[in-house]
Amino acid sequence: MNTSSYELPSWLLSGPPLDELTAALRDVYEFFAASGADVSDFIARVIRTAHPELAGLQPDLDDAFAIDAETEINECYRKLRALAASPDGAEYSDTLSRLRALQEDEARRLSSVFRSNVDLDLLAFETTLARADALLATHEDPPKHD
Amino acid sequence: MRCLQPMKILPSTTELSTTPIARRHSPPAGKFPTYRACLRWEFGFSCAFCLLHEADFVAGGIDGTGLTSVEHQIPRSHAPQLEDEYDNCIYACRFCNGARGDTPNVDVAGRTLLDPCTSAWASHFKREGFSLAPLGDDAEYTARTYDLDDPRKVEFRRARTGAITSGLRMLREGPERVVKLLDAAVNAREQDRDVLVATAHDLRGFILTAAKTLARYRIVPLDAPVSCRCGAAFVREAPRFMVAQCLDLEDR
Numbered sequence: 001m002n003t004s005s006y007e008l009p010s011w012l013l014s015g016p017p018l019d020e021l022t023a024a025l026r027d028v029y030e031f032f033a034a035s036g037a038d039v040s041d042f043i044a045r046v047i048r049t050a051h052p053e054l055a056g057l058q059p060d061l062d063d064a065f066a067i068d069a070e071t072e073i074n075e076c077y078r079k080l081r082a083l084a085a086s087p088d089g090a091e092y093s094d095t096l097s098r099l100r101a102l103q104e105d106e107a108r109r110l111s112s113v114f115r116s117n118v119d120l121d122l123l124a125f126e127t128t129l130a131r132a133d134a135l136l137a138t139h140e141d142p143p144k145h146d
Numbered sequence: 147m148r149c150l151q152p153m154k155i156l157p158s159t160t161e162l163s164t165t166p167i168a169r170r171h172s173p174p175a176g177k178f179p180t181y182r183a184c185l186r187w188e189f190g191f192s193c194a195f196c197l198l199h200e201a202d203f204v205a206g207g208i209d210g211t212g213l214t215s216v217e218h219q220i221p222r223s224h225a226p227q228l229e230d231e232y233d234n235c236i237y238a239c240r241f242c243n244g245a246r247g248d249t250p251n252v253d254v255a256g257r258t259l260l261d262p263c264t265s266a267w268a269s270h271f272k273r274e275g276f277s278l279a280p281l282g283d284d285a286e287y288t289a290r291t292y293d294l295d296d297p298r299k300v301e302f303r304r305a306r307t308g309a310i311t312s313g314l315r316m317l318r319e320g321p322e323r324v325v326k327l328l329d330a331a332v333n334a335r336e337q338d339r340d341v342l343v344a345t346a347h348d349l350r351g352f353i354l355t356a357a358k359t360l361a362r363y364r365i366v367p368l369d370a371p372v373s374c375r376c377g378a379a380f381v382r383e384a385p386r387f388m389v390a391q392c393l394d395l396e397d398r
Contacts, residue, residue, distance in 0.1 A: 074244050077293075081247055085254070100297065107301040114305045117205070118359050120312040125320075125352045132323045132345050139330040139338070 073102050154392040155363045158310040159303065160197045162268035162278075163387040167194065169233065169263055170383075173375035178216050178230045183371035185216060185237040190384030191367055193239035194262040195292045196278070202302040203239065205362045207369030213240050219261050221248045236262065238292075245293035257287035276303040309359050314393075316356035320349050365392050 076099035083092040171184035192199045193214065200208040208214055217238035220228050228234040251259050260270055270285035271278040277295045280286040289295070327346035331339045365384055374380050383389065 070244070077245055077247060081249060084249075103297040107297040110298060111301050111305065118305075118309050118362075119355055120309055120316070120352075120359055122312040122315070125312070125316055125349075128345065128348045128352065129319060129323060132327055132349060135342055135345055136323070136326055136330060139334055139342070 069102055069106050073099060073106070076102065153361065153364045153395050154366070154389070155360050155395055156199055156201065156306065156310070156365055157391040157393060158307045158314075159273070159276075160192070160199070160388070161391055162197070162271055162273065163262075163266055163385070164268045165266050165387065166264050167262050167385050167387075170381040171232070171374065171376050172379070173232055175230060175232075176375060178218075178235050180375055181232055181235050182216060182237075183374035184232070184376060185235060186214075186371060187374065187381060187384065189237035189262075190365065190388040191370065192237070192388070193242055194236045195238055195242045195288070196294050196296075196299050197267070198239055198299060198302050199306075199363070199365070200367050201363045202306050207367060209369050214238065215240060215243050217243050217246070219259070220251055221246075223248045224250060233263070241296055241299060242292040242294075245296065246291050249291045253287055255283075257283045259291055260284055260288040276300045276307070306363065310363060310393075313356035313360045316352045317360070317395075320353040320356070324349050324353070360395060365389070 076095050079095045080092065080099065083089065083095065086092060167189065169188060171188050173181055173184050186200075190199070191201075191208075194217075200214060203213045204211055215238060217236045218229065219234050219236055222229045225234075249259075260267075265284075267278075270281050271289070271294075272281055273279075277300060278289065280289040293299075324346045327342050327349070331342040331346070334342055365388065
């Protein structure tokens, strides 16, 4: 099922009460979950539209953009701006190193979250492709049934 | 095998514009946050500085996430009278915005921050892998101010390249094999049939995942504004240099 093409109704923008929205979404989820469809993106989009303040409920945002780390990163930026007149000083250099270390940590975390959300395993695909080609090679002249 | 709606998706790597980004929106004066819809279309749903697209940050729509914002080329703290000037407003990601803070347009050495609407990025930066290397003093000041190669941004660029390259390969090579495997299964001995069908099923799983991933990278996101303050003059198109690089995913 492709939920991405679903236009969201404009009444969502008025921020319907959370209990009503939750009940409606539970029905949607249960209806489609029975068919095995993944509607998590759709539900996240509905929630963000109706209640932007709840954006953190979306798992990849919640996991990826750690507020504490960002606060510390921004603090480093502030310090670097304050020290901009003396970029050769030890304090500037230490702050820049600290900033890079924090960003590298965040980049690793983002990479991990991205990989868990976007599961494109090229190696596994190539292995399956090779298996397919080997099978097809042995079935080039398939025996006919009676 | 049908797995995609026709759509335009981002290139695996956004090449730098050889001309400045021409403004096509001209909303009536208002408070700067009301320009957001215009700015999203104006800059192709991408940060004008680091060129990361909304889809690089999050799937399913950026609104409500706070990951992009309206940046002022001349900071509000330096020129409050320009706060609501549309031409002083630029679409930027939270990372570029946070890196700049209120850094002045011109530093003590006389270096000036580049404006993507008056400077062509390709004239001032060179792509080096997933980084943007500055080519002159102003570019150096701009790169440092917006921290264009913040490791997080580099990681976002790398992630897109990997996902689009892998996804396209799966879509290019998978469907034909699935059809052949199923054809072979029809004619195969019963004891061989299961393995042929199972392999076709496995490949189909890769194809569906690839289609879903590529759809994430559509240039016009699902939550793209359907109107803006320009009213009837609403320009519903990304900048030409971006559209020219987009990949057409045909119905297949």
